[in-house]
Amino acid sequence: MPSMATGDRKNFNSNNNNNHPQFKSGVNNADNKFDDSFVRRKKIEQQRRSLPIASVEKRLVEEVRKNDTLIIVGETGSGKTTQLPQYLYNGGFCQNGGIIGITQPRRVAAVTVAKRVAEECGVELGQKVGYSIRFEDMTSTSTKIKYMTDGLLLREALLDPKLSKYSVIVVDEAHERTVQTDVLLGLLKGVQKKRTQSSIGSSNSYDHMKKGNNEKERFNEAGKLNPLKLIIMSASLDARGFSEYFGGAKAVHVMGRQFPVDILYTAQPETDCLDAALVTIFQIHLEEGPGDILVFLSGQEEIESIEGLVRENLKKLPEANQKLLIFPLFSSLPSEKQMKVFTPAPVGFRKVILATNIAETSVTIPGVKYVIDPGLVKVRSYSPDSGIESLIVVKTSKAQALQRSGRAGREGPGKCFRLYPESRFEGLDDSTVPEIKRCNLSNVILQLSALGVDDIIGFDFMEKPDRMAVIRSLELLYLLGALTDEKKLSDPIGQQMARLPLEPNDSKALILASQFDCLEEMLIVVSMLSVESIFYVPRDKLEESRTVIKSFSSPEGDHLTLLNVYRASVEFLEKNKTENGSDKAEKNLRKWCKDNFINSRSLKHARDIYNQIRENVERMGLKISSCGDDTLQLRRCLAASYFLNAALKQPDGTYRVLANGQIAEIHPTSVLRRTKAECIIFYNLVQTTRNYVRNVTRIDYLWLAELAPQCYALKDDKS
DNA sequence: GAGCACTGC
Numbered sequence: 075m076p077s078m079a080t081g082d083r084k085n086f087n088s089n090n091n092n093n094h095p096q097f098k099s100g101v102n103n104a105d106n107k108f109d110d111s112f113v114r115r116k117k118i119e120q121q122r123r124s125l126p127i128a129s130v131e132k133r134l135v136e137e138v139r140k141n142d143t144l145i146i147v148g149e150t151g152s153g154k155t156t157q158l159p160q161y162l163y164n165g166g167f168c169q170n171g172g173i174i175g176i177t178q179p180r181r182v183a184a185v186t187v188a189k190r191v192a193e194e195c196g197v198e199l200g201q202k203v204g205y206s207i208r209f210e211d212m213t214s215t216s217t218k219i220k221y222m223t224d225g226l227l228l229r230e231a232l233l234d235p236k237l238s239k240y241s242v243i244v245v246d247e248a249h250e251r252t253v254q255t256d257v258l259l260g261l262l263k264g265v266q267k268k269r270t271q272s273s274i275g276s277s278n279s280y281d282h283m284k285k286g287n288n289e290k291e292r293f294n295e296a297g298k299l300n301p302l303k304l305i306i307m308s309a310s311l312d313a314r315g316f317s318e319y320f321g322g323a324k325a326v327h328v329m330g331r332q333f334p335v336d337i338l339y340t341a342q343p344e345t346d347c348l349d350a351a352l353v354t355i356f357q358i359h360l361e362e363g364p365g366d367i368l369v370f371l372s373g374q375e376e377i378e379s380i381e382g383l384v385r386e387n388l389k390k391l392p393e394a395n396q397k398l399l400i401f402p403l404f405s406s407l408p409s410e411k412q413m414k415v416f417t418p419a420p421v422g423f424r425k426v427i428l429a430t431n432i433a434e435t436s437v438t439i440p441g442v443k444y445v446i447d448p449g450l451v452k453v454r455s456y457s458p459d460s461g462i463e464s465l466i467v468v469k470t471s472k473a474q475a476l477q478r479s480g481r482a483g484r485e486g487p488g489k490c491f492r493l494y495p496e497s498r499f500e501g502l503d504d505s506t507v508p509e510i511k512r513c514n515l516s517n518v519i520l521q522l523s524a525l526g527v528d529d530i531i532g533f534d535f536m537e538k539p540d541r542m543a544v545i546r547s548l549e550l551l552y553l554l555g556a557l558t559d560e561k562k563l564s565d566p567i568g569q570q571m572a573r574l575p576l577e578p579n580d581s582k583a584l585i586l587a588s589q590f591d592c593l594e595e596m597l598i599v600v601s602m603l604s605v606e607s608i609f610y611v612p613r614d615k616l617e618e619s620r621t622v623i624k625s626f627s628s629p630e631g632d633h634l635t636l637l638n639v640y641r642a643s644v645e646f647l648e649k650n651k652t653e654n655g656s657d658k659a660e661k662n663l664r665k666w667c668k669d670n671f672i673n674s675r676s677l678k679h680a681r682d683i684y685n686q687i688r689e690n691v692e693r694m695g696l697k698i699s700s701c702g703d704d705t706l707q708l709r710r711c712l713a714a715s716y717f718l719n720a721a722l723k724q725p726d727g728t729y730r731v732l733a734n735g736q737i738a739e740i741h742p743t744s745v746l747r748r749t750k751a752e753c754i755i756f757y758n759l760v761q762t763t764r765n766y767v768r769n770v771t772r773i774d775y776l777w778l779a780e781l782a783p784q785c786y787a788l789k790d791d792k793s
Numbered sequence: 794g795a796g797c798a799c800t801g802c
Contacts, residue, residue: 180800208802225801254801375796405799431798452798465798509800517802575802607797686802742794762796 083357084350086338086491118194125153126329134158134326135165138242142266143304143323147313149330150480154307155183155246156191159219162242168218170300172241177224179252180436181207188212188221195219208575209682224254228261232524232572237265242303249310249473250435251508251536257518259306260534261525263320266302310473310505319536333483335445339496347448348376350493352383355426358444358491359398360391365443365488366425368433370478372452372467377402377428378613384426397422403429403437406607408668409675415439434477438484445482445490447475449498453506456513458546460736461718463514464761473505510539516547516578520556523563524572553718553784554582574690575683576600583715584691590711593691594700595637599708601684602636603757603769608680609743610673619671626670627745630705631754631771633712635745640684643667643677710781713773716755717782721767722775723752729767731759732778733785738765746770753778 122128127148137144148154159174167174178184188205195203204213205221213220224245231237243262248255306316306323313325344350351369358367371377384400401415418441419425427439431451451470456463470478475492482488492499510518518539519530527533530544551557556568556578563569571581580600587596602608611619626642628634646666650659667674691698701707713720721729721738727750728737738759740747746754749772757769778786 223801229802250800252800373796373798404797406797434799436799454798467798521802683802741796743796747794760797764795766795768797 084354084491084493085341087341087496115196122153122157122194125157126151126331127153127157130326130328131157131161134328135161137324137326138162138165138167138303138305141324142270142301143306143320145313145316145320145323145325146305146307146328147310147325148307148328149309149332151331152328153331154328155187156194158244158305158307160191160195163219167242167303170241172300173217173239174219174242174244175227175237175240176219176221176244176246177227177255177258178221179224179247179250179255181223182436183247184221184223185210188219191219191221209686224252224258228254228258228521229575231261231265232521235265235525236269237262237302240302241300242305244305244307246307247309248306248316249308249505251506251510253509253513253518256508256510256536257521259319259536262302262304263534266304269300269302312504315536332480333485333487335479335483335487336489337479338489338491339499340493341495343495343498344448344493347450347493348380348383351446351448352380352387354446354491354493355384356387358446358489359424359426360395362444362489364424365486366419366427366439366441367444367446368427368429368439368442368481369446370433370448370451371428371430372450373430373465374402374404374406377404377430380428384428397424399423399425401425401427403427403432403439405430405432406610406673408610408673412437433481434474438481440485442481442484443486443488445479445488446493447478447490448493449475449502454512456543458514458540458543460734460759461546461731462736462759462761462765469502471503471506472499475499475502508537510535511537514547515539515543516550519544519547520551520563520568520572520578523551523557523561523568528561550718551578554578556582570694570696573694574687576604576687579716579718580604583711584687585696586714587708587711588691588696588698590701590707590714591697591699592701592708592711593696593698595705595708596711597684597688597691597698598637598640599633599712601680601687602640603633604683605676605679607673608636608639608676609671610676611671615671622670628705629745629749629772630709631746631751632744632769633757633771634705634708636769637708639670639672640677640680642670643672709771709773710777712755712771713777714781716757717778717785719756719759719767720773720778720786721754721756723750723754729754731767736765738767740770741766741768744768744770746772 146154159176162174184205184207188203189199192199192203197203200212200214201216203219204217206213206226207223208226237243245255245258308316317323317325355367355369371380381400381402388396388398399419403412403415415427425441427433433439449470450467451474452465452467454463455466479490482490522530522533531541548557548561556564556571558564563572567585570585571578574581574584580603583596583600584593587593609623626635626638628638643663647659647663650662654662664674667677718733721731724730728739730737736759751772753773753775754770755773756767759765759767
């Protein structure tokens with residue numbers, strides 16, 4: 075417990091190393107009652123012209139004309155994401171009928187930016203300017219500027235390996251180095267080479283035309299496919315990595331527009347980060363001017379405990395100083411609760427937002443003037459040998475610290491309190507380890523195989539993934555029957571698996587389910603497994619939730635329990651629709667979810683996935699039939715698909731994973747926690763305080779040898 | 794009897 079009363083406070087050193095130019099806001103200073111479209115257009119025009127990037131429009135277009143690949147480093151607020159595509163359009167880059175594609179790592183970004191650009195262009199969204207993300211396509215044949223997620227462009231490449239409808243592809247936020255971005259960069263490099271070759275040697279493109287490719291390709295006057303212009307946009311200060319990867323590509327810098335943020339460090343290293351954050355919150359609240367506080371914490375648990383501490387300490391202050399409102403923010407929080415952070419604090423009040431990484435890039439909260447950064451972050455780590463996933467708390471990178479502090483300077487000058495000494499900052503890694511070096515690669519490999527890349531180890535990644543991780547994933551794909559002995563994609567299993575937007579194991583389960591006559595059920599199970607945490611239980615309703623959740627549970631395990639939840643929700647929705655109409659029914663469903671401790675956002679997501687993959691398997695011609703109440707077939711199918719995730723009970727009640735000997739316990743949230751089935755299959759193995767298997771179903775040990783002989787042979791067979 | 798950062802198709 076911090077001793078605020080005794081005057082315990084943190085001493086912060088300012089580095090005063092502030093070389094950011096200060097800008098006047100210039101926006102919204104006229105409270106215009108006559109905000110008709112003309113005035114609005116004028117305003118937009120003015121805003122566009124005042125962006126830092128506007129002064130270099132001609133030069134940028136010229137550079138793109140001269141260079142097939144260009145790196146653009148643009149700081150926050152430069153306007154690169156909204157403006158560059160418009161400059162290129164006006165510069166004639168769509169004249170051959172090609173379109174400009176801009177990729178984003180996140181769905182919301184693709185949507186909001188597309189909306190803004192459509193407005194700036196004065197066109198209806200979905201016409202000249204559109205976006206395309208999973209479950210939502212807002213483009214048409216007239217779309218010339220298309221925003222999309224990078225994952226979606228990867229999917230498009232499966233159907234059209236030369237991405238022939240694009241004349242320019244802009245990869246935005248490349249510094250984030252998500253798996254999808256990294257794969258995309260490697261792919262685009264190859265596409266560019268192919269298109270350059272085919273526009274030199276005419277035979278290639280001619281062959282392609284002869285094959286009767288459905289996709290219309292963009293040809294120049296001589297009937298050749300135009301080269302692909304590639305633009306990599308990054309906010310990182312160092313463009314060297316990208317430039318080197320693209321053969322010494324030219325890099326240009328565009329100024330940003332940020333308000334200055336004063337960076338403060340503690341004089342001494344902190345031993346207790348939570349306590350330091352708590353003290354700093356009150357220090358700001360009591361000593362600094364108006365403005366909201368954003369605190370970066372590692373996870374839900376930390377957020378909830380600090381929330382309690384702030385409340386406790388707040389009560390001890392004089393009433394005049396109690397005007398502090400606390401908002402937790404993390405991804406699994408139900409959206410109604412997430413939305414609350416956007417309501418401005420009443421006059422005289424200050425908000426403090428306790429957030430995870432979600433506030434670093436995904437969510438921008440207005441009103442933040444102070445950032446508290448303990449310098450830690452929870453990251454996923456994955457061990458290819460044990461197949462164990464875990465979340466570990468590590469120090470942020472310099473780039474991440476910079477990103478966090480930037481959150482204080484969006485509306486005016488701000489302050490960032492780093493809860494560590496300046497010397498420690500110097501010792502941080504420049505940037506975060508790319509995701510591709512710390513994740514399961516089976517999906518990446520499956521996708522690349524479908525694109526004709528057979529030599530994964532030799533693929534031109536910007537940063538090569540771990541060799542062992544590649545080998546393990548190749549093994550898995552081979553055992554699932556997706557790859558042949560020659561490491562080529564198998565037909566039809568591998569081909570079908572690659573087409574499904576799921577993890578390879580889940581795709582295999584669907585394909586097998588059509589043979590086990592339980593595809594109807596497996597579609598639901600896989601959709602439910604693909605989303606995060608279906609159940610959401612507030613801390614104070616633990617007891618109440620137990621009986622409610624129990625009503626869904628199946629003695630056979632969690633997979634069937636998830637199936638029950640989905641079916642109950644569909645039944646509720648259908649019945650409501652006939653009685654109350656569609657809109658009202660959706661609203662009632664959300665209430666039903668709340669009453670049943672189900673996260674309605676997750677359930678909606680599962681329904682979207684269900685509809686999408688159902689359409690996929692229908693198009694593949696798989697037989698969709700139901701096993702009804704006979705769940706034996708479904709469990710046998712699970713065993714046949716997830717055979718590598720089989721575990722046997724040991725005398726002490728723990729489980730031993732047959733494939734690699736790992737020891738784990740059944741997670742306490744599982745319906746099989748108490749029953750202790752002899753043999754189980756599980757969906758994933760996570761390490762927290764202990765090793766836990768989650769989403770578990772009871773199976774018969776003998777099924778393994780019968781259904782997965784490539785992995786298990788009966789011991790008696792040899793004698 | 795425990796706890797799960799964030800994305801994406």
